[in-house]
Amino acid sequence: MQPRSHAFPANVARALADDGLQVALARTSAGFPKKRLEGIASLPEFELLRDQAEAIREHVLEHLDWYLERFAAQVEKQGGTVHWCADAEAAREAVLGICQQAGARSVTKGKSMIGEEIAINDHLSAHGITPVETDLGEYIIQLRGETPSHIVAPALHVSRAQVTQAFREHHLDRDPERPLDAPRELLGEARDVLRERFLAADVGITGANMLVAETGTSLIVTNEGNGDLTQTLPRVHVVLASIEKVVPTLEDATTLLRVLARSITGQEQSVYTTFSTGPRRANDLDGPADYHVVLLDNGRSELLGTPAQPILRCIRCGACLGHCPVYQQVGGHAYGWVYSGPMGAALTPGLLGLPEAWHLPQASTLCGRCEDVCPVRIPIPEVLRHWRAQSWEQGQPGGVSRLALRTWAWLATHPRAYRLASSLVARVLRWRADGSGAVGSLPGLGGWTATRDLPVPEEGRPFLAQWQERQQP
């Protein structure tokens, strides 16, 4: 997808004016934090598990090359194929090549953020291969021609009425008079339609929540079981994963699973947890004939050893989105690309570059709630400040805000001049308030005064001036 992160302010304006979106966000804003609290309340060792989860992920990043080679060797030992892809282009070509070799006409897909990152659906469609999303939320937004607005709940922004409308517009072989409003009716129809697609698919593409180095296993979690049907029915299974998804052992994978779903939906585990290790073996009852892992770097290895490295610990639980005051107001599409919320703001500049994504790290109050709920304790505010520092060096933000900060910094390092300036500001503000205690508008501060008054200094002289006078004998 074409990134629109540079248009963040315009995206925000659209999101804030979208009443339907605001209703959906208000509902989930309260829901996710409550579910997480309930989920962790039943697990007294949750904080210790977070420590372990952090240690596992950080250890992997320190030894990423070693674990990746071990993972790849294990996949190949099981009869699978690993495709090393430096960028999105290489990954798209790898997937297309596999599909074309299989003579594929239709492809089913489990939920995959890497699929979004490399825009695989558009690429397959352009080459005459029909991709079908099988996660219900992904299926809905595919019909609507949209991208996910949440990494875990991709159709969070869509109302039930909009789902009905999408199904009526796209399922044209069905009775136009059929009842299609109740959740059960919608689910039943989606299940019917997708069942045919599952059986017709030549290739199944899934993402991976983790890659296990010791066994060469890829692992997905779903709540719908669509991932299992995607990867066991077709002749070919393609796993799309980014390189940092690897973990050392199955034991480590289960530790991470214990904090993954709990952190967002409060579930002990998601409904389905599926491990895939290579193609179908001689005595297996089912499974694909061919098994491929497409490993994507796309800028991640450049983040290793930098202050942004901790964002690569992310296990995509979505807790930071669910607790972020900014995400809760604007939703995922405002971020303009695949990843949204705090993890998106911390990761996207590393993948797209600051010229495209510089707004995202700025658009945070640095309230720290994301770090507070992150199961792998990523210091997200610190990573955001790192990107801000890089932006500052590159000249963003520029213009008036840059000049204002520089002027203020000069004054703050020249205390006498600062004293004069603060006394002047105090007097001017009080003069403008004209005895009312606050001003309702102020040139240059329209952002503040558009919706709130600005309390003015309670006295014309700042504290330090008064203090010094009182100290005179």
Place this chain on the structure above:
Amino acid sequence: MSGAPPHVGLFVTCLVDLFRPSVGFATVRLLERAGCRVSVPAEQTCCGQPAFSQGAREEARALARQVIETFSGFDYVVLPSGSCAATLRRHYPELLADDPAWANRARALSERTHELTSFLADVIQFTEINTVYDGKVAYHDSCSGLRELGIREQPRRLLGLIDGLHETPLANPEGCCGFGGAFCVKYPGISDRLATDKSRQVVESGADLLLGGDLGCLLNLAGTLRRQGATTEVRHVAEVLADQTEAPPIGRE
């Protein structure tokens, strides 16, 4: 406490200096009542948080060095602000970690620096608050103090010593008020929604008075409440603890 009274350097913060001198005087009064000798260095300006948050690292370092120099001679440095205290405690050591001449001094200052309510409650274990306040009070937990310094119980423990004061909880006490320093003017649309939401919680709590420990958030909420025509008064917690409420509430005359 035994021996000489602890010598406290008061860093009033730039917002208190400019907008709310009475918080500075209330802080001095509290510290003196708690048995401290208080000095207010004349060279102080701002902790540099705006520069640090914006990523202007050189500007932030220059201010950090100035603050370290200004506040080097005290047993403690106390600030009536969680976010400014967090800047000294958490971020100066990180900012100056690679500067051999300053790294140790930054760490030493960090260890001596405290936010006002946590200094009174945890360090001095101050309990001699002999005031009366008859009314319902809501407390806004500012994000930096709450999550960077773990300040939640300390102001409440102190307020609990005031006869008649009753705290009414906010619906979403962990939620940000939308101030966020320059955030509120860089992304005013989002900031406004957050401030409006928090103000609604304040009104719905039925409190007569909103207290907090960070002037940035309080200016944001006082300005929003005022614009919406709410009558809830807003003050810094130090004013009530020091029984110094002669000045009109924030944003009122």
